[in-house]
Amino acid sequence: MAAPTSADTTSDLPTHRYDAALAQEIEARWQDRWEAEGTFHTPNPVGDLSEGFDAVADRPKRFVLDMFPYPSGVGLHVGHPLGFIGTDVYTRYLRMTGHNVIYTMGYDAFGLPAEQYALQTNTHPRVTTEANIANMRRQLRRLGLGHDPRRAVSTTDVGFYRWTQWIFLQIFHAWYDRDAGRARPIAELEAELDAGTRQPDAGTEPTGRPWAELDATARRAVVNAHRLAYLAEVPVNWCPGLGTVLANEEVTAEGRSERGNFPVYRRPMKQWMLRITAYADRLVDDLELLDWSDAIKSQQRNWIGRSTGARVRFASPAGDLEVYTTRPDTLFGATYVVVAPEHPLATALTADAWPDGPDLPERWTGGAATPAEAVTGYVAAASRRSELDRQTEGKDKTGVFTGTYATNPADGRLVPVFVADYVLMGYGTGAIMAVPAHDQRDFDFATAFGLPVVGVVEPSEAWRARHDVAADAPAGQWPEAYVGDGVAMASANADVTLDGLAVTEAKAAITAWLEHVGAGEATTQYKLRDWLFSRQRYWGEPFPIVFGDDGEPQALPDEALPLVLPPMEDFSPTTSDDEDSEPEPPLGRVTDWTTVTTDLGRGDGVQTYRRETNTMPNWAGSCWYELRYADPTNTEAFVDPANEAYWLGPRSEGDCGGADLYVGGVEHAVLHLLYARFWHKVLFDLGHVSSSEPFRRLFNQGMIQAYAYLDERGFYVEATEVTEVDGRWYHDGREVRRELGKMGKSLKNAVAPDEMCERYGADTLRLYEMFSGPLDQSRPWDTTAVVGMYRLLQRIWRVFIDEDSGEVRTGPVDDGAAVADETQRALHRTIAAVHDGMETLRFNTSIARITELTNHLTAAYPDGGVPHSVAEPLALLLAPVAPHTAEELWSRLGHEATLAYEPFPEADPAWLVDDTVEIPVQVNGKVRGRVTVAADADRDALEAAARGDDKVAALLAAATIRKVVVVPGKLVNFVVG
């Protein structure tokens, strides 16, 4: 006989207690049943999944969406599913309140992380991706998420990325008609060019010849230059460490790659670009239509960076020098001009010799003998400096004088032209007019270089007082630039005067004058750049593009899709630490794939073409996956218009449509959410979708943080092995330092959901995650607190089930008449409060109310016999948050069918009001007593009752009543003196 183990000591516990083993048995059984019965299958209006739609056609629909995960190799920790559980609770509630709900989960499986994981494990990404997806599915299924499994897609499925390629071709086959303010098919542009009703955009034909004089190749080049997807030789972010170029959004402020932290270099390269800038205005303006947090909206606005101002031309020996300014009202205060080191006119602006006159300060010339020497040296030095260098060197202003003067168009003054790297070539015109009196950067430069500071806006009195500046002090004596509002001064010429005008009026006046004399015009500028869309990596969607002999890209016909990613044994990227290395896409090594002989169907017959060997970035699939959820099996279209209109279409005139709720992390505030909005708008313009925005409502869930512990060497120690003594933490007998951060393997503080399921069951984990705080708030994980929700489920279980016999112990079926008033009130208040928490996604308060009801029932019915008319709604109230337990209790009450579609309990208003209420009585705002009065007592009755309270009466007797505030049903307040 084996010695008794600890397990034996549990044998005297009640046999039918709700414990982890029972929970897991129940959970597995209900998960199997939901899957077998297709409980969460949601019908579509049309197509493969339309069976059963008629039965639900009259219900309101809801599209609830999680940001789909990247299937990582390390599996989930308990922080990952927070949002998923939240949406599952919400969708279960929506189903029970009569909605037709689309809810599923896909996988964002292309891209750098998946490929890097495959490289680390020396396995093909297709294999690792599929294994990771299978593991993640298992983990998510175990949480009881009510997804429609038929709609689960992965971006790496050929049946999915076939449509990613198709949408890319739609973008390729489109151009942005600025007059119409929307994208249109490229064929319409060609027709208008042929008909002569439209001329090519400026700059799209290098020699500027008219359309009619162009040959076929030149015409193709012009058309290609108009497309929303185009190849361009532009300065891109080249990351040799990753062997690929990156989007601006993927590069950190330190000039390194967001993935892998490798250095990134700006280099001109010919790459695929998507013309997201065409949509800049709509991407800003349509934020108004969205139910998103102000934080995310402002991040998007900042990223797009729209500013309004004017272009102003300064005459110079090298021709007109155009600057961009948001403060044209300060034109009279412009005392010098600066061009970026990369500015195309930098060389032409450089004088042959330093101008005559007094010796120039060394700071201006850099000690060089000639302007050419100074400028060339400065430009060369600037080009060598990486973004990182610029960062570390701080913001000390450097620059050199070009030896040239330009003419301020407002007053004809000659101002020196400088080259300085505080002016960026990538923004505006790459040249500025410097107004040191009213721009801090210009002020700093002017101070360093001894340039004049001319004030043209009167500083506010507050500013002058703060800086101890006299009203008549010249700007040259100011301690800093005055950037605030004020009235213009010293700003007049023979034609126009700004003096006395406020900033806004002055801007309008000077801009009108500039336009009148042809020296400038109003303009809008954006920080947003076009989206660099190609990557030199293997694990992504191949471009459905080929190149003919003329080198111009041409689209594969739709029938050629999908263009399947060719299998490769060695798919590793060509990485390097050499800044000057060249990108070499792995697909370029698949020699039997890179050339193709085919008929593109555009009249050129069968030709041999070279394939595009770049792949798309991982963002491509996530730009439209929610649309595929709505029609995942469609082989004729990416989504049937009827299904799109039903699930995503606008609900009313002026509504943008889109998913009803999108839940995900705030880290996607700009990248994914901006890209997806852009693609959606292109599809909208081309008539493929009826919604103009993909995500009507966005909700950012918080993060589950976790404590991590560091030993004295600064290494992380296993968090589970740390013990606390009197507020200090110890590991292996030695004190360790605690810090709160992310949860993860590397911090040795990850807790796996599987582990929680084994210790408590999935319902306990779900309850804990939902109870620990409102969904949008971050909170630290606390394993010791999980038991609270475990006890709650045990208590609820005991309301229904006898722990010893396993028999149902609720009362017989009743009509509610025999239920105590107190219990009725408790029940109906709970129902009302749970509804409220569900609607506002504050599930923590719903759970608290359910706990209160349970506590009430436990106390009121210590020997069982909770009325049936109370027990049933309790099971239903529990269903969204703890669905397995709720299903089990519901079935044990004698119901055959799942409760997933059972109507959610509705509160009876009659039980929400009390006959009598306890009213606080205040004296001078402090509660001094309480009186119980009829709920509908009027003011006089209430005041009389309040005066009748012994303690209040005693206080009032000793003082003079100055005022009495009576709020019926709320309180009485005596103000005494």
Place this chain on the structure above:
RNA sequence: GCCCGGGUGGCGGAAUGGCAGACGCGACUGACUCAAACUCAGUUGUCCGAAAGGGCGUGCGGGUUCGAAUCCCGCUCCGGGCACCA
């Protein structure tokens, strides 16, 4: 520097102009147990007090109000984003 959040018991949080701290964790006390764990019951903002009761209390300072965690102004600390964008 600029732009967003946020600060309430030992901890997670509740209350969004009307009884601060619901609900849960932890802690303490008790029941069960040989004992412990589990479970159950009770207490638990803080200070004074044996108690009754009272003082104080929602980051700090001011304001509005009969009444402020909640609204307004100024500051401070923490978290996140952007950052030479003219």
